[in-house]
């Protein structure tokens with residue numbers, strides 16, 4: 535089946551058709567890759583994360599970004615560290631937001647250096663006093679990845695926050711560049727896909743960049 539048919543543009547708010555088999559397979563893959571990623575030493579994790587930051591800066595679209603949604607990594611899970619990227623974005627005067635989970639949804643809040651933080655319900659860092667930003671003005675989203683494949687599909691932690699976020703934006707005809715950040719070991723030939731899964735435009739890893747062409 536061609537990718538576009540799999541790209542899971544949600545027609546309404548409660549997409550159906552996800553198979554139990556895909557769900558179980560996703561869960562097995564998540565466990566496996568998360569366990570492997572935890573084996574990265576702190577030094578290797580930070581080194582690879584810096585290489586990923588450099589590669590993001592070299593993306594041809596980077597100079598055009600005005601407003602970027604980043605994320606603050608769950609360090610104990612060895613998510614790609616974004617401190618170098620945040621420093622770069624600040625240096626180039628870009629507006630930066632981070633995700634906040636509110637009312638069961640991913641929304642965006644302004645982020646500045648030394649922003650006072652608190653811990654959100656899933657352990658992620660969020661602003662202590664979030665000031666919402668305009669998600670419709672986002673040019674790019676740096677997406678945390680548990681696993682991704684060679685078609686641009688990704689697995690997160692299984693809560694669907696990014697899938698719902700992208701499908702909401704797409705409905706409003708907002709299509710920020712979706713940039714997955716992953717270590718090379720997280721990229722697989724193929725992961726199971728459900729109808730709601732929202733593919734990425736790029737996966738940036740420590741060995742380079744994969745680019746995908748979709749109409750969202």
Ligand SMILES: Nc1nc2c(c(=O)[nH]1)N(C=O)[C@@H](CNc1ccc(C(=O)N[C@@H](CCC(=O)O)C(=O)O)cc1)CN2
Pocket residue numbers: 605606607608613633634635640656657658659678690691693695696
């Ligand atoms: N750094 C970071 N920030 C983020 C995300 C993320 O994946 N990474 N999110 C991406 O959506 C949102 C927060 N969502 C998250 C959802 C689940 C888990 C997580 O660790 N889940 C546990 C189960 C926790 C539970 O059910 O209580 C797990 O996978 O073991 C983390 C973040 C917004 N901010």
Ligand SMILES: Nc1ncnc2c1ncn2[C@@H]1O[C@H](COP(=O)(O)OP(=O)(O)OP(=O)(O)O)[C@@H](O)[C@H]1O
Pocket residue numbers: 544546547548549552560688689690691692693694695696697698701728730731
């Ligand atoms: N557009 C949507 N509207 C409503 N529910 C959705 C939508 N997209 C995904 N979901 C729900 O989110 C749940 C999580 O799906 P999945 O296992 O694909 O998560 P994930 O891709 O790992 O998570 P995330 O997007 O947070 O990183 C599914 O139960 C699905 O029904």
